[in-house]
Amino acid sequence: MEKKFGLPKTMKDVVTHYCPGCGHGVIHRIVAEVIDELNIREITIGIAPVGCAVLAYDYLNIDMAEAPHGRTPAVATGIKRVQPNKIVFTYQGDGDLAAIGTGEIVHTAARGENITTIFVNNAVYGMTGGQMAPTTLIKQKTQTTPFGRDPKSAGFPLRVPEMLKSIEGAVYLARETVISPKNIIRLKKYIKKAFVLQMEKAGFSLVEVLSPCPTNLRLSSIKSYDWVRENMLLYYPLGEIKDDS
Amino acid sequence: MKNKILISGNEALAEASIQAGCKAYFGYPITPQNEITAYMSRQMPEKNRVFIQAESELAAINMVLGASAAGVRTMTTSSSPGISLMQEAISYMAGDELPCVIANIARGGPGLGNIAGSQSDYFQSVKGGGHGDYNLIVIAPSTVQEMIDLTFTAFDVADKYRTPVIILADGYLGQMMEPTTIIEKKETLHVTKDWALTGAKNRTPNAIHSMYLGDGALEAHNEKLQRKFQKIKKEFCLVEEISTNDAEIILVAYGTVARICKSVLRKLRAKNIKAGLIRPITLWPFPEQAIKKAASKAKFLLTIEMSTGQMVEDVRLATEGKAPVYFYGRTGGGVPKEEEIISIIESKL
Numbered sequence A: 001m002e003k004k005f006g007l008p009k010t011m012k013d014v015v016t017h018y019c020p021g022c023g024h025g026v027i028h029r030i031v032a033e034v035i036d037e038l039n040i041r042e043i044t045i046g047i048a049p050v051g052c053a054v055l056a057y058d059y060l061n062i063d064m065a066e067a068p069h070g071r072t073p074a075v076a077t078g079i080k081r082v083q084p085n086k087i088v089f090t091y092q093g094d095g096d097l098a099a100i101g102t103g104e105i106v107h108t109a110a111r112g113e114n115i116t117t118i119f120v121n122n123a124v125y126g127m128t129g130g131q132m133a134p135t136t137l138i139k140q141k142t143q144t145t146p147f148g149r150d151p152k153s154a155g156f157p158l159r160v161p162e163m164l165k166s167i168e169g170a171v172y173l174a175r176e177t178v179i180s181p182k183n184i185i186r187l188k189k190y191i192k193k194a195f196v197l198q199m200e201k202a203g204f205s206l207v208e209v210l211s212p213c214p215t216n217l218r219l220s221s222i223k224s225y226d227w228v229r230e231n232m233l234l235y236y237p238l239g240e241i242k243d244d245s
Numbered sequence B: 001m002k003n004k005i006l007i008s009g010n011e012a013l014a015e016a017s018i019q020a021g022c023k024a025y026f027g028y029p030i031t032p033q034n035e036i037t038a039y040m041s042r043q044m045p046e047k048n049r050v051f052i053q054a055e056s057e058l059a060a061i062n063m064v065l066g067a068s069a070a071g072v073r074t075m076t077t078s079s080s081p082g083i084s085l086m087q088e089a090i091s092y093m094a095g096d097e098l099p100c101v102i103a104n105i106a107r108g109g110p111g112l113g114n115i116a117g118s119q120s121d122y123f124q125s126v127k128g129g130g131h132g133d134y135n136l137i138v139i140a141p142s143t144v145q146e147m148i149d150l151t152f153t154a155f156d157v158a159d160k161y162r163t164p165v166i167i168l169a170d171g172y173l174g175q176m177m178e179p180t181t182i183i184e185k186k187e188t189l190h191v192t193k194d195w196a197l198t199g200a201k202n203r204t205p206n207a208i209h210s211m212y213l214g215d216g217a218l219e220a221h222n223e224k225l226q227r228k229f230q231k232i233k234k235e236f237c238l239v240e241e242i243s244t245n246d247a248e249i250i251l252v253a254y255g256t257v258a259r260i261c262k263s264v265l266r267k268l269r270a271k272n273i274k275a276g277l278i279r280p281i282t283l284w285p286f287p288e289q290a291i292k293k294a295a296s297k298a299k300f301l302l303t304i305e306m307s308t309g310q311m312v313e314d315v316r317l318a319t320e321g322k323a324p325v326y327f328y329g330r331t332g333g334g335v336p337k338e339e340e341i342i343s344i345i346e347s348k349l
């Protein structure tokens, strides 16, 4: 019998620490499948963020580094510049990328650094217990916006690909989500395109993934998926936001 | 003067790092070290090596982290405020056991301070600077020639012990010009970096990380680091001693101040005052033994610094109370003068 489905070579055969319903596991798997399909596992180097995905090096069967919180693209830059023929990607949460690491992501894109960023937007700080993220929606309750995010004091949520769009060094920017198989198929297409562009030395690429965090949304897994659909999709439109390929 | 060149401390350090095989340099402008960044921006691309003017010192040191993780010799340089910004990543690199060279052409603080030379980053350099239990090798050149020689040393010991190394100079040393030997490629230590991130081809993947979550895992990792630090203490400590054999008065000074003290020493000896100088070249490991030994025979020690008194604490600890330790310091760009030092010594006799 032909084997149709199994563990990608790029994933280690281990149990992850992610909560039930969390999007990180699905996103890891998609990245791993893309790496397998492009046959680049042995030349790919990943950089894990500080955030729930900090242990990605325990799950992905590739060389990986851990970066200080938010400095992920700077670490990727150092690795890529000395090994320009390797495939280098960062995997970052919204706190890592769009709060503490805003400077690094903007300037990495500005340099047209030939790396790929997988940007996981779950609208909260997962690892530290559900505080407001730069992507937390208006009126969304978190540990540090107990009355709901009020733009008067806490500002407005950032749309990262839209923000990076004007940067010439950024060649491919897209947004998808993991809340349905249809979305996952499209997400995989985007991630694959981003890696392929890197292989073609096109420049900086980023794929944002809207991802449910049931634990910190205080919702069941299914309801957290509904929440992403009914709230996040309204503020964060899906699709290819920039494609200069 | 055949085979000599006239060069500034900053450019000497830059060229030496290139000759020592630095493959990637990342920096951010700050006075009084801008000559290094400028030099590297021209020379590194010419040699097909990596130069990036980063968007901040945070980014620069994390690019160093990445390049080091990828297995190459790499360096950043800055001055005091920029080095403060780098501390988190330096702590990561100590935990990651990643080699690199960081030169601090130090200036006056606290805060923005001024751009004159200063030795007020001693504590930050030798006591950790960032968070967690770790030490860095800290090397303090005193001449432009040493800006060259000790840069070679710094790259070697960084690789040998898998640790970040700080070259702690100051703005005066960075800016001054002196004749030095021609800076030529030297046979430097070559180590195999089988831990580096080069793509997991025909081997299990490598991971560079400083996080250890399992029960007791971080304690075990820290104990391993401590064993390494003890080994470095045993194997690598550099110190210059002048006229300490019969000395009753011991001057202790490093870097720029040690130059002044050498001249003080000659003048004191001319007055038949038996003085000697201990010049720590490595500030960590600190030359405790040399100081302890000298203290057991000395009337007193005088530590002189361009700070309000930082290294003096380590000198006191090293003497184990065997002799009094006095201190004289100038701060905020002030440089101790020979007459000032001599009159302090005469007042204590």
Ligand SMILES: Cc1ncc(C[n+]2csc(CCOP(=O)(O)OP(=O)(O)O)c2C)c(N)n1
Pocket (backbone or CB within 6 Å): A050, A051, A052, A053, A069, A092, A093, A094, A095, A096, A097, A120, A122, A124, A125, A126, A127, A128, A133
């Ligand atoms: C310098 C620093 N500041 C703060 C923290 C604490 N911290 C760890 S993870 C995190 C937020 C992570 O949130 P996000 O990037 O959205 O990722 P998620 O956990 O949601 O996947 C913070 C603030 C840290 N480790 N380092």
